[in-house]
Amino acid sequence: xxxxxxxxxxxxxxxxxxxxxxxxxxxxxxxxxxxxxxxxxxxxxxxxxxxxxxxxxxxxxxxxxxxxxxxxxxxxxxxxxxxxxxxxxxxxxxxxxxxxxxxxxxxxxxxxxxxxxxxxxxxxxxxxxxxxxxxxxxxxxxxxxxxxxxxxxxxxxxxxxxxxxxxxxxxxxxxxxxxxxxxxxxxxxxxxxxxxxxxxxxxxxxxxxxxxxxxxxxxxxxxxxxxxxxxxxxxxxxxxxxxxxxxxxxxxxxxxxxxxxxxxxxxxxxxxxxxxxxxxxxxxxxxxxxxxxxxxxxxxxxxxxxxxxxxxxxxxxxxxxxxxxx
Amino acid sequence: xxxxxxxxxxxxxxxxxxxxxxxxxxxxxxxxxxxxxxxxxxxxxxxxxxxxxxxxxxxxxxxxxxxxxxxxxxxxxxxxxxxxxxxxxxxxxxxxxxxxxxxxxxxxxxxxxxxxxxxxxxxxxxxxxxxxxxxxxxxxxxxxxxxxxxxxxxxxxxxxxxxxxxxxxxxxxxxxxxxxxxxxxxxxxxxxxxxxxxxxxxxxxxxxxxxxxxxxxxxxxxxxxxxxxxxxxxxxxxxxxxxxxxxxxxxxxxxxxxxxxxxxxxxxxxxxxxxxxxxxxxxxxxxxxxxxxxxxxxxxxxxxxxxxxxxxxxxxxxxxxxxxxxxxxxxxxxxxxxxxxxxxxxxxxxxxxxxxxxxxxxxxxxxxxxxxxxxxxxxxxxxxxxxxxxxxxxxxxxxxxxxxxxxxxxxxxxxxxxxxxxxxxxxxxxxxxxxxxxxxxxxxxxxxxxxxxxx
Ligand SMILES: [Zn+2]
Numbered sequence: 001x002x003x004x005x006x007x008x009x010x011x012x013x014x015x016x017x018x019x020x021x022x023x024x025x026x027x028x029x030x031x032x033x034x035x036x037x038x039x040x041x042x043x044x045x046x047x048x049x050x051x052x053x054x055x056x057x058x059x060x061x062x063x064x065x066x067x068x069x070x071x072x073x074x075x076x077x078x079x080x081x082x083x084x085x086x087x088x089x090x091x092x093x094x095x096x097x098x099x100x101x102x103x104x105x106x107x108x109x110x111x112x113x114x115x116x117x118x119x120x121x122x123x124x125x126x127x128x129x130x131x132x133x134x135x136x137x138x139x140x141x142x143x144x145x146x147x148x149x150x151x152x153x154x155x156x157x158x159x160x161x162x163x164x165x166x167x168x169x170x171x172x173x174x175x176x177x178x179x180x181x182x183x184x185x186x187x188x189x190x191x192x193x194x195x196x197x198x199x200x201x202x203x204x205x206x207x208x209x210x211x212x213x214x215x216x217x218x219x220x221x222x223x224x225x226x227x228x229x230x231x232x233x234x235x236x237x238x239x240x241x242x243x244x245x246x247x248x249x250x251x252x253x254x255x256x257x258x259x260x261x262x263x264x265x266x267x268x269x270x271x272x273x274x275x276x277x278x279x280x281x282x283x284x285x286x287x288x289x290x291x292x293x294x295x296x297x298x299x300x301x302x303x304x305x306x307x308x309x310x311x312x313x314x315x316x317x318x319x320x321x322x323x324x325x326x
Numbered sequence: 327x328x329x330x331x332x333x334x335x336x337x338x339x340x341x342x343x344x345x346x347x348x349x350x351x352x353x354x355x356x357x358x359x360x361x362x363x364x365x366x367x368x369x370x371x372x373x374x375x376x377x378x379x380x381x382x383x384x385x386x387x388x389x390x391x392x393x394x395x396x397x398x399x400x401x402x403x404x405x406x407x408x409x410x411x412x413x414x415x416x417x418x419x420x421x422x423x424x425x426x427x428x429x430x431x432x433x434x435x436x437x438x439x440x441x442x443x444x445x446x447x448x449x450x451x452x453x454x455x456x457x458x459x460x461x462x463x464x465x466x467x468x469x470x471x472x473x474x475x476x477x478x479x480x481x482x483x484x485x486x487x488x489x490x491x492x493x494x495x496x497x498x499x500x501x502x503x504x505x506x507x508x509x510x511x512x513x514x515x516x517x518x519x520x521x522x523x524x525x526x527x528x529x530x531x532x533x534x535x536x537x538x539x540x541x542x543x544x545x546x547x548x549x550x551x552x553x554x555x556x557x558x559x560x561x562x563x564x565x566x567x568x569x570x571x572x573x574x575x576x577x578x579x580x581x582x583x584x585x586x587x588x589x590x591x592x593x594x595x596x597x598x599x600x601x602x603x604x605x606x607x608x609x610x611x612x613x614x615x616x617x618x619x620x621x622x623x624x625x626x627x628x629x630x631x632x633x634x635x636x637x638x639x640x641x642x643x644x645x646x647x648x649x650x651x652x653x654x655x656x657x658x659x660x661x662x663x664x665x666x667x668x669x670x671x672x673x674x675x676x677x678x679x680x681x682x683x684x685x686x687x688x689x690x691x692x693x694x695x696x697x698x699x700x701x702x703x704x705x706x707x708x709x710x711x712x713x714x715x716x717x718x719x720x721x722x723x724x725x726x727x728x729x730x731x732x733x734x735x736x737x738x739x740x741x742x743x744x745x746x747x748x749x750x751x752x753x754x755x756x757x758x759x760x761x762x763x764x765x766x767x768x769x770x771x772x773x774x775x776x777x778x779x780x781x
Contacts, residue, residue: 130550208547
């Protein structure tokens with residue numbers, strides 16, 4: 001693995017290896033001295049051309065806990081917002097001696113372009129590109145799923161070591177704006193790669209034309225999906241602009257009536273089922289506040305897993321490559 | 327075709343414009359080639375005119391003899407859809423470089439689209455483009471006039487003034503933008519009847535394609551680029567053929583790209599609607615799968631479609647539903663393409679690779695004969711545009727716009743070798759058949775063995 005621009009860069013074995021490394025990273029974070037010397041002397045650039053404090057901080061923490069130097073290069077007030085191209089920015093980062101670039105961009109394919117256009121020759125990590133991919137989010141989601149639901153038992157308790165395991169036999173329902181969601185695309189790919197069954201739920205106007213060949217089922221009705229007794233339900237953020245400008249659905253009331261994960265709906269899930277959300281949440285819109293804070297919710301844990309998974313990704317891209325070179 | 331008084335007068339002007347070249351050109355005998363890919367016949371060119379076509383012609387004294395054994399002899403190609411970029415876009419292309427590219431592609435005439443800066447929406451601008459073409463003298467340049475002022479889609483440009491200008495404009499198009507207002511489209515179709523003009527529509531419903539980046543389908547769904555549904559093209563074509571039928575006017579559909587569009591045009595022709603349609607070389611060859619690497623060289627309007635669409639446009643071209651191949655040659659500076667897909671420019675170069683692609687996709691597959699190629703790349707585009715001395719038969723007495731094409735050699739496409747300023751060739755690195763052995767513009771060689779013949 002030279003880059004992580006999308007789940008397409010992974011096969012089942014390398015995905016599981018990343019999850020296993022993430023587990024080891026979690027263990028290091030439980031120690032008192034959390035910082036590892038692994039990436040001393042390397043510089044990781046966080047190139048954020050789109051606002052996302054949460055993801056940026058998560059990558060920054062991951063890099064710093066591996067002792068890398070971190071440069072944050074954000075679009076706000078920078079030359080990028082003044083019309084400098086991604087190419088010029090890449091050339092600048094190359095000149096600055098970046099050893100890896102973590103990129104978040106509004107354009108689908110931005111990470112792929114950085115990785116494959118010859119502008120800069122360092123590992124590229126996609127931190128979300130347009131409506132295409134967000135692979136580290138998918139990895140942390142699968143990590144969280146495996147941690148909770150992997151192993152023999154499914155009672156919400158940790159089931160001993162899950163190393164080497166995929167998500168075989170699990171059924172995950174993902175609900176919301178599929179069309180504009182890089183999280184959904186990455187998760188469908190990764191979860192099915194790891195052996196899970198995925199069902200998407202969305203109003204038909206938010207299912208992309210062409211999704212018929214995706215390795216998952218598509219339903220329009222959340223109640224129908226809950227009746228399938230899934231092991232996990234992931235609610236996606238729905239942007240209100242989709243309603244106003246795009247006309248993708250008529251009103252917030254109509255959306256929540258059909259698709260909100262209400263307490264009543266959550267109560268119909270199997271006892272072991274967990275509730276996930278990639279954040280940031282619209283409480284009271286796609287998810288009821290009580291469900292987000294309730295016992296099924298692993299939302300806060302997803303955030304914590306994010307740091308460990310990103311440590312694992314940087315470790316594999318930078319530390320392993322360095323080993324190969326020496 | 328019903329020539330009007332205006333076009334007859336302009337015909338005399340055309341003849342006068344090329345007359346000087348004709349007198350200066352030495353005699354030339356094209357020996358051993360196969361006109362239209364049929365029986366071997368020599369073609370003798372004297373004083374810019376084809377003076378004889380037949381077997382074993384003897385060369386007049388001092389005549390140059392071109393060995394065309396194994397080559398196909400065709401009337402010079404005519405492109406109905408070229409972006410020469412001048413005025414205003416000289417970084418991408420000029421009339422000089424664009425017509426050099428045309429000559430290398432075997433073209434003896436191009437029709438220059440109106441989306442320049444300033445827009446070709448007045449007699450002044452179209453005459454300027456015409457003049458530039460005459461000065462460059464690599465091929466005839468026929469300016470296309472804008473349908474609406476500034477391509478704004480709000481009010482008609484002075485179509486009659488452009489038609490009556492020295493540029494004798496007969497084709498009008500807001501290409502790059504669609505005349506989406508149905509009333510304005512109706513008026514434009516009606517108005518050009520005055521001078522036997524035609525509206526060449528870029529069929530793209532603007533509301534259905536807001537922010538659209540590529541064909542809407544399985545690839546766009548996966549790679550997360552905003553989709554451009556086929557229906558955005560098809561709905562406009564359906565509306566336009568009905569409008570053309572209603573008002574009894576001529577409609578030309580630019581760069582048709584979907585299977586549904588072929589069906590609609592086929593249906594309209596069966597009803598007797600006076601509609602013609604074009605397909606680009608790239609839509610005959612490439613699909614939306616090319617977008618997977620986010621290489622913006624494949625970003626084009628209309629977008630590359632699916633394999634089924636490619637099959638349908640080939641079939642439409644073969645059965646005559648699609649009348650012509652036109653390049654939509656759209657050069658761009660490197661910076662406009664070497665960037666993120668979303669912000670990259672739409673368009674591909676095409677003049678220098680068009681015939682190679684047509685040979686590969688249509689002739690070598692046994693779908694079209696060379697006689698058909700002459701029809702779709704020369705005769706019919708000239709007829710649609712009412713060009714008077716282009717797309718004419720290879721026969722004694724005709725102006726010698728001639729292409730000698732050797733179909734045998736194959737070569738890898740290297741955009742660095744192109745005469746166009748644009749390097750944005752979608753077939754870079756691919757192997758295409760054929761070589762431009764000789765191109766004659768009114769008897770004067772513009773290209774020999776794929777190299778420009780300086781004049
Ligand atoms: Zn167009």
